[in-house]
C-alpha cells in the first residue's frame with residue numbers, strides 16, 4: 001500500500017496535523033528559550049551551587065486555583081499560597097528548571113526560609 | 114503419454130446451509146485433455162461449468178470422482194493451474210499493473226523481470242496508458258482483460274478460463290480471441306475455456322465439450338478438424354465445414370435449453 | 382462537488398450563527414439569568430483566561446492522552462479479534478452473540494463496575510474507554526472481513542498465495558472501509574466514555590474540569606468545557622476520520 005501512504009501524506013488533513021504539531025513544537029521550544037528569564041538572579045545563583053532549593057516562590061499573573069496548586073505539588077511540597085504566589089519547599093533544581101518552562105508561570109524567586 | 118488432465122467420474126453436490134438442501138451441480142463427468150490442447154466447454158446456464166473449473170483448480174473438493182493433472186490427483190490449488198474467474202476477481206485496491214504482476218509477485222520474481230512481463234501483457238491486452246489506474250476506473254471489458262492478463266502473466270501450465278470475453282464489445286472480443294489463440298500456441302499451455310458463444314467455442318477449441326442441462330453431464334464432445342494455426346477472422350466464416358460444426362453445436366445446446374425449460378415449466 | 386461542499390459549509394455557518402444569536406439574546410436580555418446560563422461573552426472570556434492559566438490545555442492534554450493510549454490499544458486488539466472472527470465461521474458463531482451483547486451495553490454503563498474494581502483514577506477511565514472502543518471495532522472488522530468476496534481469496538489461492546498473504550493483501554484491504562467506519566464510531570464512543578468517566582472518577586481532565594465547575598458554581602466554566610468537548614470531538618471526526626473514510630471508499634470505488 002505505499003501508493004496509499006503517499007497520497008495520505010499529501011492529504012490536506014495530514015498536512016494540517018503536521019502544521020499543528022510543528023506549531024506546538026515551536027511554542028514549547030520558545031518556552032524553553034525564554035525559561036531562564038523567569039528565574040530571578042539570586043535563584044539562578046543558588047541553582048549553580050545546590051542540588052535542592054529550600055524554598056521558592058512561584059508568581060502567577062492570576063490567583064491560583066486548585067488545579068495549579070495540585071499541579072505544582074508534583075514538583076515540590078506546597079508550603080502555602082499568598083495572593084498570586086505559591087510557595088514550594090524542597091524543590092530539586094532540575095524541577096525548578098522544568099517549572100520555568102511552563103508558559104503560565106510569570107516568575108520564580110528564591111524565597112526567605 | 115499420460116493425459117495432461119483426466120477427469121474421472123466427477124460428481125459435485127452443493128450443500129446450502131440455510132435451506133439445508135443439496136444441489137447436484139455435476140453428475141458423473143469424465144473426459145481427458147492432452148497436453149497443449151485447447152478444449153472449450155459450452156452448456157446451458159447453470160449446468161455446472163464454473164463448478165467444473167473450480168474443481169479442476171482445486172478450489173473445491175469433488176463429492177465423488179477424481180481429477181488427475183499429469184497423472185497426479187488434484188488436492189488443492191496450485192500455481193500450475195491458473196484461473197480467470199467469471200467475476201474477474203481482480204483486486205480493487207491494486208492498480209492494473211499491480212494486478213497483472215500479482216502472481217509473479219507471489220512467486221517472488223524480481224522487480225525488473227516482473228515489470229517487463231507486465232509491460233508485455235499490458236500491451237497484449239491493449240491497456241497501455243491505464244497501468245496505474247484502479248479497477249473502478251475501468252470498463253467491464255477492461256477489467257476482464259486485466260483478469261486474463263493477470264492469469265497468463267503468471268505462466269501456468271494449465272489455464273482455466275471462465276467466460277473471459279463475455280463482457281467485451283464484439284470488436285475487442287474478436288481481437289482477443291485471436292490473441293488468446295496466438296498465446297495458446299506460443300506458451301504451449303493447456304487451456305480449458307468456458308464460453309456461452311458457440312462461435313467462440315468452435316473458433317478456439319481443438320475440441321468442444323458440450324454439457325447437458327443441469328445437473329451437468331458430458332453430452333457430446335465435438336472435434337474440430339482444422340488446426341488452430343490456420344484460423345483467422347473473418348475468413349473462418351467462409352469455411353463451410355466450420356459453419357456446419359457451429360450449427361451442430363448450436364442445435365445440440367438448444368435441445369438442452371429447451372428441455373431444461375420444459376422441466377422447469379412442469380415443476381412450476 | 383465543490384459547490385456542494387461549500388454550500389453545506391455555508392449552511393453550517395448559518396445554523397451555528399443563529400444558535401449563538403439566540404443564545405446571546407436570551408442571556409443578554411435576562412430571559413434566563415446568567416447564574417444559570419452565561420452569555421457568549423462570559424464563556425469566551427473564560428475560554429481565554431483558562432488558556433492563559435494553563436488549565437484548559439493541561440486538562441485537554443491529559444484527556445486526549447488517556448483517550449489516545451487506550452483507543453490505540455483497544456483498536457489493535459479489536460481488529461485482531463475481528464479478523465479472527467471474520468475468517469473463521471466457527472469462531473464468529475461462538476463470539477458473535479457475546480459481541481452483540483457487549484455492544485448493546487454502552488461504555489459508560491461500566492463506570493460503577495470499574496470503580497468497584499479499580500477505584501477512582503486512570504485505570505477506571507481506561508477500562509471505560511476500552512469497553513467503548515473494543516467491541517465496536519471488533520464487530521465492524523468482522524463484518525468487513527466477512528463481506529470480502531470469496532473469489533478474491535480463490536484468485537489468490539490459484540496464484541499460489543499463502544493464508545497470511547491473503548489476509549494481508551485481500552482480507553484487510555477489503556475490510557478497510559468497514560474497519561475505518563468502526564474506528565470512526567469507536568473514537569466517538571471512546572470520547573464520550575472518557576468524558577463521563579472523568580466526571581465520576583477523575584481528578585484531572587476536561588470531564589473533571591466541567592464537573593468541578595458546577596461544584597464551584599461556575600456555569601461559564603461548565604459551558605465552556607462542554608463547547609470544547611463538542612468542538613474537539615467534531616474536529617477529530619470531521620478532519621481525520623471523515624476524509625479517511627471517504628478516501629478509502631472513493632479511491633477503490635467501493636461504494
Ligand SMILES: Nc1ncnc2c1ncn2[C@@H]1O[C@H](COP(=O)(O)OP(=O)(O)OP(=O)(O)O)[C@@H](O)[C@H]1O
Pocket residue numbers: 127128129136137138157158159160161162163164165199327
Ligand atoms: N456456492 C453454491 N452453493 C450452492 N449452489 C451453487 C453454488 N454455486 C453454484 N451452485 C449451483 O450449482 C449449479 C451450477 O452452477 P455453476 O455456477 O457451476 O453454473 P454455470 O454453468 O457456470 O452457469 P453460468 O453459465 O450461468 O455461469 C447451479 O444450479 C447453481 O445454482
Ligand SMILES: [Mg+2]
Pocket residue numbers: 162163164199275
Ligand atoms: Mg459460470
